[in-house]
Amino acid sequence: LLSTFPAATQYFMWEKMRLPIGATFCVMTLHFGQWMNRIFNFYMWAWFPVNFTTPGLMIPSAIFLDVTLMMTGSYMFTALFGGMGWSLLFYPANWTWLAPFHLAVKHPSGPLMSVAD
Numbered sequence: 001l002l003s004t005f006p007a008a009t010q011y012f013m014w015e016k017m018r019l020p021i022g023a024t025f026c027v028m029t030l031h032f033g034q035w036m037n038r039i040f041n042f043y044m045w046a047w048f049p050v051n052f053t054t055p056g057l058m059i060p061s062a063i064f065l066d067v068t069l070m071m072t073g074s075y076m077f078t079a080l081f082g083g084m085g086w087s088l089l090f091y092p093a094n095w096t097w098l099a100p101f102h103l104a105v106k107h108p109s110g111p112l113m114s115v116a117d
Helices: 005-016 022-045 057-072 076-091 093-103
Strands: 104-106 113-114
Touching: 005 022, 005 057, 005 076, 022 057, 057 076, 076 093
Parallel strands: none
Antiparallel strands: 104 113
């Protein structure tokens, strides 16, 4: 479900302008809107920590989808291989900003746990 808007934008930009950047453009604008929503609504309005509301990083997946369309030129191969690459790249792309939450922390009550626990 996450790749439907980037795929629709990719189709429009490829058919009308022959630019293989539709998914990346859509994801970048989506990230901008999500960050503005999280900063203004969660942080400034509700005082919720921004690092607990970060959106999932989809940029490497969108680049892979655009490169697949550019290399194959086929919507079928882009849907098969690009969609598979989209899902396989989504979780590892988020490891960089999730890594600090898995560091060991000594709690005042005694146990040594990670922030993710």
